[in-house]
Amino acid sequence: MRFITTLLPLALGVTAQQYAGDIISANLPTIAGAEVAFFKIPDPTGASNLTLINYYSHGTNGGRIVESNIKRAVISLHGLLRDPNNYMTDTLNALAQAKASDANINADSVAVLAPYFPNGNDKYYAYPWTDGLRAGRGSQTSALVWSGSQWSAGGNNQYPYTSTNTSSYFVLDTLIQYFADETLFPNLNQIVLVGHSLGGQMLQRYAAVGPDLNVRVPVTYWIGNPDSYAWLNEDRPLSTAACPDYDEYRSGYSNYSDYPMTYGVDLVNQGREAIQANYQNKQIAYARALLDHGDHSSDCGANTTGADRHERFFFFIQSWRPSCDDPASDNCDTVDLINVSHDNGQMFNSPAGLARLFTDNFYGARNRAYDFGYPRAQAGDDPYPDPAQESVPNAGINYNVYAGGMTYQGCWTNQQPVTPAALPTLLYDNAGNSIEGCVNGCLGAGFSIAGVQNATQCFCGSALNAQSAVLVVDTSCRLACPGNTAQICGSINRLSVFSAQYPTFA
Structure with a gap:
């Protein structure tokens, strides 16, 4: 077994650096451009000091960074697989792309940290484990370890068993405050927290309950393709009939401290309006992969906010509109629509990813790129619109006029079997389905609304349920x-609806 350690800080004369945690014997892979570094995290109760395992970037000479040269800190959060080495590699690859357009943006001016939130499955790999001890006692070091995926929602640590009061969100607080320390990083202009997939879930929930740390530099929360969100009120856009626990944390904020959570309890106890205000006070850089329609949600609460990652995102920003009243402020949101799949490397290396991770405000001038990705997907989804493109029509909208003056009236849910069908009559289900065929069939049967669903199905009615x-x-x-592949015929439990006027409801 090969063990990776860092050099002792005293040997380098860098006692001011955050390499003060205990060295944890591990079997983590070596990656180019970074080292495994052990940071000291104080126990929130003051009982002891704990150790956070990270990958921390090197300078261009292969040695440790010179803090006084750093203009930007990027904290890259891993996803479900708990693979900080891959996230560090992907972030460094994106940094190399950014350098190609601006040579000043490089490993000497940008510090990249990829923290590790291990769980019990990572014993022997991330931290040593002693077999044969009482349950829960096998972790004998100060390494912070969480239970399951509770790190992704701010849960308290599981190991070491002598100190279990440390929220993963307190860890993020500590990292932000470390980089914001002017005595260490006097030329820092920007901190970017980067979360993709489960890391994006972590970051969205952290932005909602994390306090204003009053640090001297702007902090951006880059949230990419989370599978679900902690909803900021008790309403949901879709039916909650099949999910009585829809509002429990992590989906909402009911039973918050049962998670178990100690972080943010005072804020949550103030109510949803306080949580909303706290969230909307943060600078959020939303990043949406348009080809990502996946769903790996583990609880029914996510399904009350949309069918998949794509729909949940657009419902969320529709409910809490991103805003950018002043692009030079510390609270200018952006929304980037990126034509890639659920892949953090593709997201980081896109023009939008490079802008948010590296170039926005790099020189401290408070400048940022306009929203990326036109045409837009829905009204209000470009808080910082590109004036050269914001009038581009949505190419995905069907503007045709069909028999009876029927036109496209939008994409609608059909939330069966929990509720009655959105349109009551299934006219047919066949492989020759087209919009013309469905519209003509519904009109011929005496109906005023036609809806195509799941490619092959045609529904009719006179009002939507x-x-x-x-x-x-x-x-x-x-x-x-299938009858005309140039047309769109809904999706699973989603109807493309056509009528001569905006549908009525029953």
């Missing part, structure tokens, strides 16, 4: 009609 039909983002309807 208000319990089942909810308007969603147009891109939720994405399946080609």
Whole structure:
């Protein structure tokens, strides 16, 4: 077994650096451009000091960074697989791309940290474990370890068993405050927290309950493709009938301290309006992969906010509109639509990713790039619009006029079997389905509304059922009609609706 350690700080004369944690014997892989570094995290109760395992970037000479040269700190959070080595590699690869357009943006001016939030499955790999001891006593070092994926929502640590009061969110507080320390990083202009997938979930929930740390530099929360969100009120866009626990944390904020959570309890006890205000006071850089329609949610609460990652994102920003009243402020949100899949490397290396991770405000001038990705997907999803592109029409909208003057009226949910069908009559289900065929069939049967779903199905009615039909983002309807593949015929439980006027409801 090969053990990776860092050099002792005293040997380098860098006692001011955050290499003060205990050296944890581990079997973590070596990666180019970074080392495994052990940071000291104080126990919130003051009982002891703990150790956070990280990958920390090197300078261009292969040695440790010179703090006084650092203009930007990027904290890259791993996802479900707990693979900080891969996230460090992907972030460094993106940094190399940014350097290609601005040579000043490089490993000497940008510090990249990839913290590790290990769990019990990582014993022997991330931290040593002693077999044969009482339950829960096998971790004998100061390494911070969490239970399951509770790190992703701010849960307290599981190991070491002598000190279990440390929220993963307190760890993020500590890292932000470390980089914001002017005596260590006098030329720092920006801190960016980067979370993709489960890391994006972590960051969204942290932004909601994390306090204003009053640090001297702007902090951006880059949230990419989370599978779910902690909803900021008790309402949901879709039916909650099949999910009585829809509002429990992590989906909402009921039973918050049962998670178990000690971080943010005072704020949560103030109510949802306080949580909303806290969240909306943060600088959020939303990043949405338009080809990502996946869903790996583990609880029903996520399904009350959308069918998949794509729909949940657009419902969320529709409910809490991103804003950028002043692009030079510390509270200018951005929304980037990126034509890639659920892949953090693709997201980081896109022009949008490079801007948010590295170039925005790099020189401290408070400048940032406009929102990336036109045409937009729904109204209000570009808080910092590009004036050269914001008038570009949505190419995905069907502007055709069909028999009876029927036109496209949007993509709607059909939330069966929990509620009645959005349109009551299934006219047919066949492989020749097209919009013309469905519209003509519904008109011929005496109906005023036609809806195509799941590519092959045609539904008819004279009104939409208000319990089942909810308007969603147009891109939720994405399946080609088999009878005319240039057309879109809804999706699973999603109807592309056509009528001569805006649908009425029953």
